[in-house]
Structures are given as C-alpha cells and as structure tokens.
Amino acid sequence: MAILEGVDKQYINGQWTEGSCETIIEDKNPFNQEKLLSIKGASQEDVDKAYKTAEKAAESWGKELPQKRAEIVNNFHDAIVDNKEELIEWLIKEAGSSRVKAEAEIQISLGIIKEAASFPSRMHGYITNSRVPHKENRVYRRPLGVMGIISPWNFPLNLSIRSVVTAIALGNTVVLKPASQTPITGALAIAKLFEIAGLPKGVCNAVVGKGSDIGDYFVEHEIPKLISFTGSTPVGRNIGKLAGQKLKRMALELGGNNVFVAMEDADVDQAVKAALYGKFMHQGQICMSINRIVVHESIADEFVEKFVEGTKKLKVGNPQDKEVTIGPLIDSKQVERINEDLQKSIDAGAKVVFEGKSDGALMHPTVLDHVTDDMPIAANEIFGPVAPIIRFKSNDEALTIANSQDFGLSGAVHTKDVEKGLQFASKVITGMIHINDQTVNDESNVPFGGEKGSGIGRFNGDFIIEEFTRVQWISVQHEPRDYTPFA
Known part of the structure; x- marks a missing residue:
C-alpha cells in the first residue's frame, strides 16, 4: 500500500x-x-x-x-x-x-x-x-x-x-x-x-x-x-x-570545488574508475562531486584516453531505466548555467575531447582537457556532468591548485606511495580527503563537513x-x- x-x-x-x-x-x-x-x-x-x-x-x-x-x-x-x-x-x-x-x-x-x-x-x-x-x-x-x-x-x-x-x-x-x-x-x-x-x-x-x-x-x-x-x-x-x-x-x-589528484605514480586504471564514479554519480549534482581532475602530465594522455572510454559507456536517459547511470539535472536552468561556463572555458583554450549534447534538463557528459584553474568550468562549482582535466608538472603545483579556491569540502589523491599521499592530503585545506578513492564518501561515525566557503x-x-x-x-x-x- x-x-x-x-x-x-x-x-x-x-x-x-x-x-x-x-x-x-x-x-x-x-x-x-x-x-x-x-x-x-x-x-x-x-x-x-x-x-x-x-x-x-x-x-x-x-x-x-x-x-x-x-x-x-x-x-x-x-x-x-x-x-x-x-x-x-x-x-x-x-x-x-x-x-x-x-x-x-x-x-x-x-x-x-x-x-x-x-x-x-x-x-x-x-x-x-x-x-x-x-x-x-x-x-x-x-x-x-x-x-x-x-x-x-x-x-x-x-x-x-x-x-x-x-x-x-x-x-x-x-x-x-x-x-x-x-x-x-x-x-x-x-x-x-x-x-x-x-x-x-x-x-x-x-x-x-x-x-x-x-x-x-x-x-x-x-x-x-x-x-x-x-x-x-x-x-x-x-x-x-x-x-x-x-x-x-x-x-x-x-558547496564544494573538490579536487581529484592523480600523481605521477598513480594506478591509472584505478584512478580512472574512481574519477568516473566521483564525477558522474547523480550527474555530478553532489556537494562532494569531483569538480577538477588534476593529473600529472606524465600520465595525462593515458588517463584522458581511458577516462573518455569509460565516459562513453555511461548510459544517459530516463532514470526509470535501471541501466541508466546519468539522468536529468534538476531543471533546464542548471543546464544553461553550465553550458555558459563550458563555452567560456572552450573560448579560453580548453580542448573538448568528448562532447555531450543537451536536451531540456538532460545533459550528456562532456570531457575537457588542457583546462586551467582560472577557467569558469574549474573556478566555479559545476554541479553537472562536465569533467575538466587540469595537467600539472609538480606536486607543489598540484597543491597550489587544490587550495586555490574558496572551498574545502572533499578531495582525493591517487598514488602508490600512501605516505606521500598522506603528506599531500594533510596540506590540502579541506574537511575531508581520501587517498586512492574518490571524493563522494559519507560514513555515519566520522566527521562530515568543510572548511572555508x-x-x-x-x-x-x-x-x-x-x-x-x-x-x-x-x-x-x-x-x-x-x-x-x-x-
């Protein structure tokens, strides 16, 4: 009943x-x-x-x-x-x-x-x-x-x-x-x-x-x-x-502008799987969703190729369909807002490596490479299925990117050296950060909350x-x- x-x-x-x-x-x-x-x-x-x-x-x-x-x-x-x-x-x-x-x-x-x-x-x-x-x-x-x-x-x-x-x-x-x-x-x-x-x-x-x-x-x-x-x-x-x-x-x-950092020694296949989940779960409409994917330049080409392959496999459509993993945004106004930031970022030099279409409140995933931290699609909280990938040369540069925005909710860092990951994570000004995982985590017995904005x-x-x-x-x-x- x-x-x-x-x-x-x-x-x-x-x-x-x-x-x-x-x-x-x-x-x-x-x-x-x-x-x-x-x-x-x-x-x-x-x-x-x-x-x-x-x-x-x-x-x-x-x-x-x-x-x-x-x-x-x-x-x-x-x-x-x-x-x-x-x-x-x-x-x-x-x-x-x-x-x-x-x-x-x-x-x-x-x-x-x-x-x-x-x-x-x-x-x-x-x-x-x-x-x-x-x-x-x-x-x-x-x-x-x-x-x-x-x-x-x-x-x-x-x-x-x-x-x-x-x-x-x-x-x-x-x-x-x-x-x-x-x-x-x-x-x-x-x-x-x-x-x-x-x-x-x-x-x-x-x-x-x-x-x-x-x-x-x-x-x-x-x-x-x-x-x-x-x-x-x-x-x-x-x-x-x-x-x-x-x-x-x-x-x-x-809100959050959460970073997902893949270091030079990251397990690329596992990092890609985690990034797909953390970016596209509920169309990216989660405060903990990955907002910026920050990848070391030495593994960036491989990461981007495999991330795009994974993105292509995600089914978009009516969430009543059990096979669908990406449904609509809450309304078409959100799509318009995201598309505006998306276009501005493309005009500023971001490269579209996988282009999605929009239909009303339904927005297919889009993947951008060669994004910089000051582009709107990185500087603003996306809250939608757009994945900006930023390449970095050194861990100090990655840390600067991680702490650059007035947000500090969640984050993730991938590396085979857990102690190195822990050292990096401890310097990120955020309420939560996860080593070799994605950013969307919530457990009822651990502190959940953020810093800054x-x-x-x-x-x-x-x-x-x-x-x-x-x-x-x-x-x-x-x-x-x-x-x-x-x-």
Whole structure:
C-alpha cells in the first residue's frame, strides 16, 4: 500500500493542513516535466505556528526517556525499510535519481538512523574537580530545544534525515523546510514515516514554501536555537548573516570545488574508475562531486584516453531505466548555467575531447582537457556532468591548485606511495580527503563537513552530538566557603 498518497500538504502538530500562502508549489519530474502534485505553499503564519508547536512539544520531548527516543528512531528505520521501493520511486521521479543513486541514498540514510538510535544514551555529562575547596563541578548535556532545518534537492531524503533524525534522537524538536523541487522526498515523506514510527505530535513539523515567501523569516524567527542548512555557498552566507544577527547556532554544509589528484605514480586504471564514479554519480549534482581532475602530465594522455572510454559507456536517459547511470539535472536552468561556463572555458583554450549534447534538463557528459584553474568550468562549482582535466608538472603545483579556491569540502589523491599521499592530503585545506578513492564518501561515525566557503560545523557521530546539544555547568558547594575579606 502506498503510504505517500495525500501527503501534499503542510505537516504541523501532527496534522496535514493546507498552506495559507497564495503561492502554489508545482512538483515536477525533471526528466519529462510531468506534474507529480501541487502544494499550496506555507506562509509566515504557518511557519510561526510550526515553530510554536515545536516549542511546546520540546518541553516534554526533551525529558523523554532515552530508550523511548531510541525506540522511535528504530521504528523510523524500520518504516523506511518497509517502504523502501516507494521511496526509491519518488527519488527517481522527483529528484531525477538513477536507481543506483536512489538505493545508495536509502542505504546512507539507514546508516545515519542506526547511528542516531545510539545518541540518546551518548549524551554524556561529567563531574570534574574544582579549585575551590569542597566544591564539585558538574557538566550536564541538554537538548537545544527547537531547530530549524533547511534541506536541498540533490540528496533530499538523506540530507534531511541527517539533521532531523539526529535532532530528534537528542531530544530536540524540529521544523523542516525542504527545497521546493523535492517537497516529498525532502520533508513530507519523512514526516509521514515518523508518524508511522509513533513520534509524538509536534516533535517533527514540515513546511513547504518558496524561499521568497518564507526563507528569511524561517531563519530569523525567534524560536529556533539552531539553523541547519545544506545547500549552496551564496545562500549559506546569507543564512549565516541572518542567523548571526540573532546569535543563533548554525550548522552549514555548503558547496564544494573538490579536487581529484592523480600523481605521477598513480594506478591509472584505478584512478580512472574512481574519477568516473566521483564525477558522474547523480550527474555530478553532489556537494562532494569531483569538480577538477588534476593529473600529472606524465600520465595525462593515458588517463584522458581511458577516462573518455569509460565516459562513453555511461548510459544517459530516463532514470526509470535501471541501466541508466546519468539522468536529468534538476531543471533546464542548471543546464544553461553550465553550458555558459563550458563555452567560456572552450573560448579560453580548453580542448573538448568528448562532447555531450543537451536536451531540456538532460545533459550528456562532456570531457575537457588542457583546462586551467582560472577557467569558469574549474573556478566555479559545476554541479553537472562536465569533467575538466587540469595537467600539472609538480606536486607543489598540484597543491597550489587544490587550495586555490574558496572551498574545502572533499578531495582525493591517487598514488602508490600512501605516505606521500598522506603528506599531500594533510596540506590540502579541506574537511575531508581520501587517498586512492574518490571524493563522494559519507560514513555515519566520522566527521562530515568543510572548511572555508564549504561551511561550518561537522555532522555524524560524536561530532554532531556536540553541534546539536548544549552544555550547562552546575557547581555544588558541599561545605561553607570562606569569603574573606567580604564576610
């Protein structure tokens, strides 16, 4: 039985209600523009109601026994498993996901949920010594209260769940705002699955609305203590400014201009396989996608030849086809943006070694050689299936390229000498980097996040527990203290 029928409304205080804004959100299949559903958008009044509902629910949810919170998180996990195929179908038709990507997104989400189920019993406080005689210092870890979460359209289910399930497991309540392109997989499916899991009313709320209608208000609202945002760097900077003025906490996972470095001694065949995955998974619409392929000049000809051979084998088309690995971009505007940077880079001297065509939101892969780091296709985050290859002469030059942009999310370096790779990786200013692998990695127990324009804060494991809770120091004076000379 389909569980996602009728979830085309706002979800506030456990009720599915029509939004009160005049704006209509049209949810369309990016491959063929088929209308999936329409949602009457949320207004600022709806956002206010959702936050006040979450604030009231926080009073009891923050005091809930840890085993009860863990039970509901585990129920949420099971609800996803039970409805996996329906969720995959929605990821394919709403987000343009290939089946491989959709299945991977489900698996990553399930890993995060299992990790989060342990969080209620990992909110450790501690007792420490004092410089004052007969005093005891106790440090308690508490939920923050209400959190506002804004999620993107590229991995909508995973990147919403990452913040939502963690917040809830730690005793917080949430209001979730998805990207307008993916309201079901980015929010409303999650609300429904938590409803099935038995989550009390008001703990998880979802508002679907245009950023122009509710975006700034959602961030500036007085109730949420933390804003979690995953998306582009320009939008993230604005959110940082708005939230900073209100002295809110922030967890911002933003864009990336990730380098993939193949050194002189790299295993070319393995490097090519890794680069194909890291560049073209989900059409390159991943914050961790390879943006610049940086190859030593001594192996560049071989690398380019084999990379083009691999690119030619990728099937492009309707993601409903299980053989398709490259589906549509989220909309045709993204194609236009990328093609503009592509043409400017070709005009500047980049050589097209494999040319793809564009048809609406469908963009076939393109491979460029002899790209320089200042060309638009290298300097800008691509977020699409264009692979720019930059040749380098020395490792120092490669390191300069790796650190040249105002991003630092992920990276990769290929070499047969692991220690040399480790030395290089440690000098790259990035939150994550992988030796002899590709750039698209996420594991639920290791810190996920970036440096510079790629954001602030870390997700996963103990790192996200720190981000999504607060600590309180309470001291106990067991015997009377000497206050001389005052008393």
